[in-house]
Amino acid sequence: xxxxxxxxxxxxxxPGERATLSCRASQSVSSYLAWYQQKPGQAPRLLxxxxxxxxxxxxxxxxxxxxxxxxxLTISSLEPEDFAVYYCQQRSxxxxxxxxxxxxxxx
Amino acid sequence: QVQLQESGPGLVxxxxxxxxxxxxxxxxxxxxxxxxxxxxxxxxxxxxxxEIYHSGSTNYNPSLKxxxxxxxxxxxxxxxxxLSSVTAADTAVYYCASLKAVAGTGGAFDIWGQGTMVTVSx
Numbered sequence: 487x488x489x490x491x492x493x494x495x496x497x498x499x500x501p502g503e504r505a506t507l508s509c510r511a512s513q514s515v516s517s518y519l520a521w522y523q524q525k526p527g528q529a530p531r532l533l534x535x536x537x538x539x540x541x542x543x544x545x546x547x548x549x550x551x552x553x554x555x556x557x558x559l560t561i562s563s564l565e566p567e568d569f570a571v572y573y574c575q576q577r578s579x580x581x582x583x584x585x586x587x588x589x590x591x592x593x
Numbered sequence: 594q595v596q597l598q599e600s601g602p603g604l605v606x607x608x609x610x611x612x613x614x615x616x617x618x619x620x621x622x623x624x625x626x627x628x629x630x631x632x633x634x635x636x637x638x639x640x641x642x643x644e645i646y647h648s649g650s651t652n653y654n655p656s657l658k659x660x661x662x663x664x665x666x667x668x669x670x671x672x673x674x675x676l677s678s679v680t681a682a683d684t685a686v687y688y689c690a691s692l693k694a695v696a697g698t699g700g701a702f703d704i705w706g707q708g709t710m711v712t713v714s715x
Binding site for chain 1: 629638639640641644652654655688690692694697698699700701702703705706707708
């Protein structure tokens with residue numbers, strides 16, 4: 487089973503700043519990595535799939551990069567509604583795993 | 594636009610079986626999607642439980658495999674989860690979700706249900 491490790495666990499930033507979130511896989515997942523945003527009391531929302539493709543309706547300030555074992559989610563300029571928990575996810579050999587999450591909080 | 598809706602008891606007794614159903618609307622369960630269950634204990638992260646294709650083919654989280662059964666009912670356009678021998682550790686919000694994939698690698702959950710809270714307690 488592939489383990490996804492996200493860092494940092496918590497990121498404290500101010501609106502307008504740039505956020506960089508990391509996800510590292512225990513073995514290569516090629517480009518098959520997705521990112522989700524989850525707000526309290528809500529289901530996760532797909533942001534990025536296949537490492538760098540924005541899902542429908544996702545603002546351009548969200549971007550994803552990486553391949554193999556190291557991936558990054560970047561939010562170019564934080565809006566107030568972006569403060570939430572972010573998860574990465576992979577599916578390999580019929581098994582799905584999630585990272586433990588990064589909490590993005592207002593500084 | 595496909596929508597998913599979970600339903601089932603919100604309280605299950607320890608050692609009992611948790612049973613949930615996910616109704617698919619706005620589309621067919623026989624499309625090229627894998628249909629999954631994902632859970633989230635209070636204050637914790639996401640855990641994948643398992644998935645099913647409309648053919649009935651299933652894949653499960655190795656850590657839960659011995660207790661999980663996922664089934665599909667194409668006539669009702671829904672799929673279901675059974676988790677046996679539950680304990681307090683199975684208390685969580687349970688989500689159903691849809692993932693597009695043509696094989697065993699790749700895919701992302703583009704549609705989620707709203708989630709349903711299940712508490713295991715006597």
